[in-house]
Amino acid sequence: DIQMTQSPSTLSASVGDRVTLACRASQSISRWLAWYQQKPGKAPELLIYDASSLESGVPSRFSGSGSGTEFTLTISSLQPDDSATYYCQQYNNPLLTFGPGTKVDVK
Amino acid sequence: QVHLVQSGAEVKKPGASVKVSCKASGYSFTTYAMHWVRQAPGQRLEWMGWINTGNGNTKYSQSFQGRFTITGDTSATTAYMELSSLTSEDTAVYYCARGRFMFQPLNVFDYWGQGTLVTVSP
Numbered sequence: 001d002i003q004m005t006q007s008p009s010t011l012s013a014s015v016g017d018r019v020t021l022a023c024r025a026s027q028s029i030s031r032w033l034a035w036y037q038q039k040p041g042k043a044p045e046l047l048i049y050d051a052s053s054l055e056s057g058v059p060s061r062f063s064g065s066g067s068g069t070e071f072t073l074t075i076s077s078l079q080p081d082d083s084a085t086y087y088c089q090q091y092n093n094p095l096l097t098f099g100p101g102t103k104v105d106v107k
Numbered sequence: 108q109v110h111l112v113q114s115g116a117e118v119k120k121p122g123a124s125v126k127v128s129c130k131a132s133g134y135s136f137t138t139y140a141m142h143w144v145r146q147a148p149g150q151r152l153e154w155m156g157w158i159n160t161g162n163g164n165t166k167y168s169q170s171f172q173g174r175f176t177i178t179g180d181t182s183a184t185t186a187y188m189e190l191s192s193l194t195s196e197d198t199a200v201y202y203c204a205r206g207r208f209m210f211q212p213l214n215v216f217d218y219w220g221q222g223t224l225v226t227v228s229p
C-alpha cells in the first residue's frame with residue numbers, strides 16, 4: 001500500500017495570504033495525485049488531478065505542483081470560503097489512498 | 108447536471124448488514140465507474156471499492172474483502188453497496204463517487220453523493 005502523509009495538520013491564515021499545503025507519498029507516484037476540499041458535513045470536492053490540472057469550475061487561486069513523492073497545493077490569495085479540510089489522494093496504485101488532511105482556518 | 112443521491116441514515120446492530128443506494132442522474136450511468144469511499148468520525152477518507160457499471164465487474168479493497176459487495180442496476184441508474192458483519196468500527200459516513208476517468212482502476216472522484224451515515228450500536 002502507498003501511505004500518504006500531509007503537513008501541517010492544521011493551518012491558520014488571514015484573508016489574502018498565500019498558503020501552501022504539503023503531501024508526501026511513501027513511494028513514487030509520478031504525477032498521479034489529486035487534491036480535494038471538504039467542508040464540515042459535506043462531501044469532498046475535487047480541486048486538482050494529475051498533480052497540477054485544475055478541475056473545471058475550481059477557482060484559479062488553487063494550484064498544484066510536484067511529482068514523485070512530494071506535492072504541494074497552493075492557495076494564492078486565501079478567501080473566507082476556503083475554510084475547509086484538504087485531502088490528497090494517490091492513484092498510482094489500484095488501492096487508492098488518501099492523506100490524513102490539512103485543516104485550514106481563515107482568520 | 109450530474110447528481111448522486113444516496114439513501115438515508117441507518118442504525119444497525121453489531122453483526123448485521125447494511126445496504127446503501129446511490130441514484131445517479133445527469134449523465135450516462137454505464138459510461139463511468141462508481142466507487143464507494145467511507146469516512147469514520149474524525150478520520151481520513153478510505154476507499155472501499157468500485158464497480159464497472161458497463162459490465163458489472165467489481166474490485167474491492169482487501170480491507171473489506173469477503174463482507175463488501177457493490178452492485179448496479181442500470182435500468183434504475185443506481186449503484187448499491189452492502190457491508191455485512193458490522194462492528195462499531197464500521198460507523199462512518201459512506202459516500203458513492205463517480206470515477207472521473209471512466210473505467211480506469213487508477214481514478215479520482217469528480218462527483219460525490221451527499222453521504223450516508225451508518226451507525227453501528229448495540
